[in-house]
Amino acid sequence: MTIYDWHTGPYPARVRIALAEKGLQSRLRFVSVDLRKGEHKTEAFRAKNYSGTLPVLELDDGTLIAECTAITEYVDALDGTPVLTGRTPREKGVIHMMSRRAELEVLDALSLYFHHATPGLGPHVEVYQNPEWGLYQRDKALRGMRYFDGVLRRQSFVAGEAFSMADIALIGGMIFAGLLRVPVPEECEALNAWYARMQERPSVRNWRTMSA
Numbered sequence: 461m462t463i464y465d466w467h468t469g470p471y472p473a474r475v476r477i478a479l480a481e482k483g484l485q486s487r488l489r490f491v492s493v494d495l496r497k498g499e500h501k502t503e504a505f506r507a508k509n510y511s512g513t514l515p516v517l518e519l520d521d522g523t524l525i526a527e528c529t530a531i532t533e534y535v536d537a538l539d540g541t542p543v544l545t546g547r548t549p550r551e552k553g554v555i556h557m558m559s560r561r562a563e564l565e566v567l568d569a570l571s572l573y574f575h576h577a578t579p580g581l582g583p584h585v586e587v588y589q590n591p592e593w594g595l596y597q598r599d600k601a602l603r604g605m606r607y608f609d610g611v612l613r614r615q616s617f618v619a620g621e622a623f624s625m626a627d628i629a630l631i632g633g634m635i636f637a638g639l640l641r642v643p644v645p646e647e648c649e650a651l652n653a654w655y656a657r658m659q660e661r662p663s664v665r666n667w668r669t670m671s672a
C-alpha cells in the first residue's frame with residue numbers, strides 16, 4: 461500500500477498515528493507530496509483525490525481512499541488489535557460522532573483559519589481567502605477546545621474510557637494549534653492534561669519521523 465502525505469501535516473499525522481497504533485507502518489510506502497509547491501492541487505494528483513488534499517491511501521489493486529476517517533476505518537479493519545473505531549454498534553457510533561466533532565469544532569476550524577486568515581500555503585494555493593471567516597473559525601476552534609475540556613473532565617478519552625480514532629482526530633487539532641501558535645485556553649486543564657498523556661504514546665511521539 462502507498463500513502464501520499466506530507467511529513468509535518470496535522471491530517472497526515474492522524475493516519476500515521478493510527479498506523480503506528482496498529483503496528484502496520486512497515487506495510488506502507490510513503491510518497492511525499494509537497495504542499496508548499498501546490499503539488500496536491502495538480503491535475504495528476506486530483507486524479508487520485510478530487511478534493512486535492514492529503515493523505516490519500518492507494519491500495520495494491522489501485523483503489524484510492526482519501527479522508528482521514530475513511531483511511532483510519534480501513535486500516536482499523538485490516539488487523540484485530542487495538543480496535544480504534546469501536547467493537548460494538550454503539551461504540552462505533554459514539555467514536556465516529558466524537559471524531560467528526562473533533563474535526564468540525566477544532567481541526568477543520570483551525571485549517572480554515574490557516575487557509576483564510578494567514579498566508580497559508582501561499583497565493584498559488586490559497587486562490588480564495590476570506591480573513592474574517594478565517595478569524596471566526598479560529599474563535600470556533602477555541603470554543604471547541606473548551607467543549608472537549610468539559611468532555612475530558614468527565615471521561616479519560618474523547619469517546620469514553622478507551623483510546624480511539626476520536627482521540628487521534630483531536631490530537632490532529634492540537635498539533636495544528638501548536639503549528640499555528642493558537643494557544644489552548646489556560647482554563648482547559650483537562651484538555652491539556654489529556655494531550656500531555658497522549659504525547660506519551662510512542663505513536664504520537666514519533667509520527668513526524670515515520671516516513672524517514
Ligand SMILES: N[C@@H](CCC(=O)N[C@@H](CS(=O)(=O)O)C(=O)NCC(=O)O)C(=O)O
Pocket residue numbers: 466468469470471472495500512513514515526527528529571581585
Ligand atoms: N477532510 C480531509 C482534509 C485533509 C486536509 O485538509 N489535508 C491537508 C494536509 S495538512 O495540511 O494537514 O498537511 C491538506 O491537504 N491541506 C492542503 C490544502 O488544503 O490545500 C481529511 O480528513 O483527510
